Amino acid sequence: MSKAVKRQRQYNSTRRQEQAAETRRRIIDAAHELFVAQGYGRTTIAEIAAMAGVSVETVYATFRNKRTLLRHVWYVSFRGDEEDVRLVDRPEIRAVLAEPDLATRLGQHAVVVTEVFRRIAPLLAALRGAAGSEPAAAEMLTEWDERRLDACTKYAAAAAATGQLSVSEAECRDVLAATMDGSLWQRLVTESGWPDERFATWLGGLWTAQLVNANPA
DSSP states (O other), rough: OEEEEHHHHHHHHHHHHHHHHHHHHHHHHHHHHHHHHOOTTTHHHHHHHHHTEEEEEEEEHHHHHHHHHHHHHHHHHHHHHSOOOOOGGGGHHHHTOSSSSHHHHHHHHHHHHHHHHHHHHHHHHHHHHHHOOOHHHHHHHHHHHHHHHHHHHHHHHHHHHOBBBOHHHHHHHHHHHHSSSSHHHIIIIITTTTOOHHHHHHHHHHHHHBBSSSSOO
16 A cells, blocks of 8 residues: 555544544534523424534434433533543642642632633533423533532542641531532622632632641641
8 A cells, every 4th residue: 555545544534533523512512502592401402403513313423312412511511621531630630739738729729610610600500400300410410519529539638638637638528519519609700790810719718718727737
């Protein structure tokens, strides 16, 4: 086989992968927009396909069903991309956890989670609104709660390892989990008009006041 043919095949393969990724992204973006605008339950695959500019068959071939599509929409919103790596394992959180001073770490962490709240707020509100009548929405929220608690367990263990906690590791986990469900951001930013920067500073200060030993031995 000539080098020219190999290059052409590689080019065609790469192009197909790029086109498939672009199609996935259009479907995810369309589903996100429709879930937020009119609710998960009222949105049909046909509407998603029309907005994405693809066939209904393409949506099903790519995501199988609306429930699976919802999971992809949620995690792209939460993580910022389709890479299947949990936030707790991503470089931005790894960098936060590498900070040895706990008060500084909590301030940095508050900035990261505030950015996450900004991304997920519209979809989170839509899921909470649909959870009472749509099992898929309720299941997605339950999965998120479980993963958030697991992540906060890891954050609390890392905080305890600094020797700078003023509370137990379990209480640290509980405080973090309770303040990382998006409700405070919704109340203070969306409803009260706080800028994200103010919220992040406030949240970091709250965590520091509640969790950090100001006078370590």
